[in-house]
Amino acid sequence: MPADRRSHIMTAPQHTGPVLAGCPVDCLEIAIPRAAFNALARGEGAPFGPPSTVGDVITLYQQKRLGEIRGLGPRLIAQIEAGLARTEPAR
Numbered sequence: 864m865p866a867d868r869r870s871h872i873m874t875a876p877q878h879t880g881p882v883l884a885g886c887p888v889d890c891l892e893i894a895i896p897r898a899a900f901n902a903l904a905r906g907e908g909a910p911f912g913p914p915s916t917v918g919d920v921i922t923l924y925q926q927k928r929l930g931e932i933r934g935l936g937p938r939l940i941a942q943i944e945a946g947l948a949r950t951e952p953a954r
């Protein structure tokens with residue numbers, strides 16, 4: 864197979880293949896630094912509650928609502944953004 868567009872996409876340890884929007888948020892754990900992932904997964908203080916899927920995180924990011932989660936400042940949100948950029952649906 865030639866160097867294809869999937870070569871830099873993160874794959875999930877929980878299953879074969881790229882991380883997809885329907886994946887549980889746990890599939891982002893390998894792509895996001897611990898502190899950012901933990902705050903994201905807890906979803907504390909946010910009116911929408913903890914995101915349950917990768918798609919939920921993408922939606923919150925696109926709506927610029929990740930900052931409503933306690934503990935998520937611009938630096939950690941940038942780390943989450945970088946992780947999302949490596950998932951299939953965000954490309």
Ligand SMILES: [Zn+2]
Pocket residue numbers: 875877878881882883886887890
């Ligand atoms: Zn997954």
